[in-house]
Amino acid sequence: xxxxxxxxxxxxxxxxxxxxxxxxxxxxxxxxxxxxxxxxxxxxxxxxxxxxxxxxxxxxxxxxxxxxxxxxxxxxxxxxxxxxxxxxxxxxxxxxxxxxxxxxxxxxxxxxxxxxxxxxxxxxxxxxxxxxxxxxxxxxxxxxxxxxxxxxxxxxxxxxxxxxxxxxxxxxxxxxxxxxxxxxxxxxxxxxxxxxxxxxxxxxxxxxx
Numbered sequence: 167x168x169x170x171x172x173x174x175x176x177x178x179x180x181x182x183x184x185x186x187x188x189x190x191x192x193x194x195x196x197x198x199x200x201x202x203x204x205x206x207x208x209x210x211x212x213x214x215x216x217x218x219x220x221x222x223x224x225x226x227x228x229x230x231x232x233x234x235x236x237x238x239x240x241x242x243x244x245x246x247x248x249x250x251x252x253x254x255x256x257x258x259x260x261x262x263x264x265x266x267x268x269x270x271x272x273x274x275x276x277x278x279x280x281x282x283x284x285x286x287x288x289x290x291x292x293x294x295x296x297x298x299x300x301x302x303x304x305x306x307x308x309x310x311x312x313x314x315x316x317x318x319x320x321x322x323x324x325x326x327x328x329x330x331x332x333x334x335x336x337x338x339x340x341x342x343x344x345x346x347x348x349x350x351x352x353x354x355x356x357x358x359x360x361x362x363x364x365x366x367x368x369x370x371x372x373x374x375x
Contacts, residue, residue: 170351171298171351171354172269174273174354175272179263179267179273182263183263183267186260186263194224196248197224197248201248201249205224206222206224206225206261207222207258208222209223211279211280211281212278212280212281212291212295213270213271215284215288215295219265219268219278220270221262221265221271222261222262223259223262224252224257224259224260224261225249225258226249226250227246227249228245228246230244235282235323236317237326238318238320238325239317239318239320239321240325240326254365255365256361262301271298272297272298272301273302273358274300274301274303274353274354274358275299275300275303275345276295276305276338277300277303277306278299279294279295283330283331283335287335287339290335290336290339291339293346294346297342297345297346303341304342304345304357305338305339305342306361307360309334309337309341316329316330317329317330317334
């Protein structure tokens with residue numbers, strides 16, 4: 167990560183943390199009253215090969231004794247009604263501002279992978295994770311919808327893992343490496359603007375429907 171990108175991330179994350187402090191506190195109280203504890207979902211992700219970190223999100227699923235791997239159709243019944251709203255609006259990712267402030271993540275980059283895939287595809291992720299993981303990114307915008315449809319059809323953890331490893335990891339990595347070759351502050355701003363625009367369009371579309 168260049169010093170300019172890090173300075174941009176840190177400045178914007180601190181600004182958003184201040185602006186969202188009160189609305190986020192209200193959201194946390196609503197979650198506590200409607201869903202109970204825990205409020206946050208904290209999971210290990212990788213920012214580089216051999217460098218794990220704790221990713222913070224608002225909890226959107228019912229608590230399970232064991233929860234590992236990516237989310238597919240086998241976990242769909244665990245998503246709470248409030249969780250669906252949070253995911254649609256991407257409000258569940260607000261706590262990742264803390265990860266950006268800490269330097270674990272950037273606003274734009276590849277989504278932080280699970281350790282099991284980094285260890286399964288070491289050469290691939292050694293290249294992909296030369297970019298700091300991000301809250302959004304080129305692969306998120308261009309492939310996430312297709313990935314959701316692929317995984318939604320899976321009915322077991324084993325099937326979800328097989329589909330993700332075979333059909334999602336290579337395509338996402340391809341897009342992440344395209345981003346890496348062309349990364350600039352202007353490109354980051356364009357991807358962030360597109361992300362915000364998509365969230366707003368989803369909300370308007372649902373209201374109109």
